[in-house]
Amino acid sequence: MNSLKIKMTTRYECTLSPELLEKAVTELHEPRDNAERLKAIDELKNSYNAEKYGPLIRDDDGFILRFLRAKKFNQKKALTVLQNYHSVKKEFHQIFDKVHNPAVLEPLINSHVILTFQGQAKDGAAIMWYRPGMLDREIDIYDLMAYSVLTIEKMLESEACQINGLASVEDLEHFSISMLFKISPIALARMNSIWQDAMPLRFKAVHILNEGKVYDIILALFKPFLKQKIIDRIHTHGSKINSLHEFVDQAVLPPELGGTGPDGESTGKWWIEKLTEDWTKDTAL
Incomplete structure (x- = not known):
């Protein structure tokens, strides 16, 4: 797999309400600590196979975070959805x-x-x-x-x-x-x-x-x-x-x-x- 270079752009900062953050932590296993959250984002970016699926349509933290949340921060499942997302964008031109x-x-x-x-x-x-x-x-x-x-x-x-x-x-x-x-x-x-x-x-x-x-x-x-x-x-x-x-x-x-x-x-x-x-x-x- 290709290892993507993490760009030095503005990183995600958590502005969730206390209630939403608590739900993300308890139900989605989202790290409470932002440094850990960013680490999970970077891991998913670096796991993405750009050679096979093409460059990421977006590589900002907020976009990648959607996939982690959708799969309760399971890296393997999030990667599958992220790569499927790029695959269907190319395949289903209709x-x-x-x-x-x-x-x-x-x-x-x-x-x-x-x-x-x-x-x-x-x-x-x-x-x-x-x-x-x-x-x-x-x-x-x-x-x-x-x-x-x-x-x-x-x-x-x-x-x-x-x-x-x-x-x-x-x-x-x-x-x-x-x-x-x-x-x-x-x-x-x-x-x-x-x-x-x-x-x-x-x-x-x-x-x-x-x-x-x-x-x-x-x-x-x-x-x-x-x-x-x-x-x-x-x-x-x-x-x-x-x-x-x-x-x-x-x-x-x-x-x-x-x-x-x-x-x-x-x-x-x-x-x-x-x-x-x-x-x-x-x-x-």
């Missing part, structure tokens, strides 16, 4: 060409099919809201995948999300099952390899609403590609939106989900502003 040119996703982004809430679940997890029933039936599945990657990457900029993890609320109302059969097994395998094997992500829960009979078909399609721990974290609520309130305070949820928080339109405007805040001026949206 997705990542669009991730790198988000202007092509403008209609999808403006549709508000994927949003995030401004608050968190009761366990602290960040929440992604997915409404596939709003999709155009002619949607390109790789467009949708690219937008979901953009969303996750943005959410992972938050250290709270890295530590507390992410949950999704997926409302299947008005979802057409015919859309599923347009997804090839190859596309399904690619999608799941990205989520489960290549993103520095702690997936805490999936909450399914209004699933009806379509859920059995969806699970049958996806189950062969899903790890058991993900399947175990799926909660189905049917039309009983109130059961979602056991996991997420009503103040966080929009009225569409029985909450008192900002509605979907307001949430959409907020999310697009946040998603695009660091984009260059020549990136249209």
